[in-house]
Amino acid sequence: MTIQWYPGHMAKAKRQMIEKMKQIDVVIELADSRIPVSSRNPLVQEIAGEKPRLLILNKIDMADRRATYQWQSYFHERGLAVHLVNSRTGQGASSIPEVVHRLTRERRKKLEEKGFRAHADRALILGIPNVGKSTLINRLAGKKIAKIGDRPGVTTAQQWIKVGKTMELLDTPGILWPKFDSPEIGLRLAATGAIKETLMDYQEVAVFLLKIMLRHYRDQLAARYDLDTLPELSGDPEDHEKIVRLFDEIGKNRGCLMSGGRIDYDRTAETIVRDYRSLKLGGLTLEWPSIEHSSGSM
Ligand code: G4P
Numbered sequence: 001m002t003i004q005w006y007p008g009h010m011a012k013a014k015r016q017m018i019e020k021m022k023q024i025d026v027v028i029e030l031a032d033s034r035i036p037v038s039s040r041n042p043l044v045q046e047i048a049g050e051k052p053r054l055l056i057l058n059k060i061d062m063a064d065r066r067a068t069y070q071w072q073s074y075f076h077e078r079g080l081a082v083h084l085v086n087s088r089t090g091q092g093a094s095s096i097p098e099v100v101h102r103l104t105r106e107r108r109k110k111l112e113e114k115g116f117r118a119h120a121d122r123a124l125i126l127g128i129p130n131v132g133k134s135t136l137i138n139r140l141a142g143k144k145i146a147k148i149g150d151r152p153g154v155t156t157a158q159q160w161i162k163v164g165k166t167m168e169l170l171d172t173p174g175i176l177w178p179k180f181d182s183p184e185i186g187l188r189l190a191a192t193g194a195i196k197e198t199l200m201d202y203q204e205v206a207v208f209l210l211k212i213m214l215r216h217y218r219d220q221l222a223a224r225y226d227l228d229t230l231p232e233l234s235g236d237p238e239d240h241e242k243i244v245r246l247f248d249e250i251g252k253n254r255g256c257l258m259s260g261g262r263i264d265y266d267r268t269a270e271t272i273v274r275d276y277r278s279l280k281l282g283g284l285t286l287e288w289p290s291i292e293h294s295s296g297s298m
Contacts, residue, residue, distance in 0.1 A: 013175065020170075021048070070288065093140060125170070141163070190204075
């Protein structure tokens with residue numbers, strides 16, 4: 001699924017996307033609603049330059065609705081157009097041309113003042129692997145377009161797809177690389193499936209998910225794994241012991257045992273991560289608007 005990104009790939013992808021911008025009126029940036037900041041690559045701003053941008057928070061069905069609304073306000077307050085979508089069902093997708101059309105008003109006005117008639121709004125979808133770019137393009141195209149695979153940049157053979165009366169969309173997305181600015185970001189990307197399975201340590205990701213659930217989603221955690229009591233984390237070294245005991249209990253309750261009845265930690269960890277990804281724990285958001293996100297580029 002995910003390609004390996006090397007400096008050469010990145011430079012080439014960036015060049016291709018900047019070149020592509022000459023044909024583009026609006027950049028649609030796709031992010032994962034569960035990790036609206038960690039699933040973005042700040043390079044979008046540089047690639048888009050002065051072109052209007054629309055941030056789409058996709059997979060809203062997989063996120064915590066309350067958190068998604070907080071994120072929507074957060075981006076909105078910072079002057080970034082934001083739209084919520086579930087590309088799998090199409091929720092929010094049909095109004096994308098209308099939202100995009102609002103963003104091109106200035107461009108159209110300028111052209112009309114010069115006596116020209118503006119062409120349709122030409123849009124490109126950009127985003128890191130696995131955020132749902134192909135799913136959204138297929139949804140907007142109303143048919144299945146060929147899956148290009150995660151090759152860097154924008155691949156060459158491409159066509160414009162007419163979407164509604166006012167929008168034309170490139171049928172191949174721009175593929176950006178995930179940014180690993182901190183271990184936390186890496187864990188969020190791993191938990192949501194944005195990075196290769198072979199590159200991640202399931203136990204580390206499962207511990208990360210358990211800590212988030214212990215803080216924000218206690219009921220879902222207790223219900224899924226039949227847990228009568230849950231530990232309170234305090235930020236002390238004892239937290240480690242508490243997490244190990246929780247792992248033991250989950251492993252036992254889910255039957256992740258090795259011969260002799262010992263808990264199979266690898267299987268327990270995989271179970272937790274897979275349960276998260278397949279929504280068995282419910283829609284859980286893994287980051288929230290906070291001080292840590294209050295600075296930096298939009
Ligand atoms: P990409 O082009 O950005 O790499 O992502 P892609 O469309 O391939 O989507 C990655 C996975 O995310 C796919 O699941 C896709 O179905 C799923 N997905 C995309 N948008 C949404 C959404 O809004 N909600 C939910 N729940 N899932 C979404 P997959 O299991 O990898 O593939 P498939 O079995 O669905 O084909």
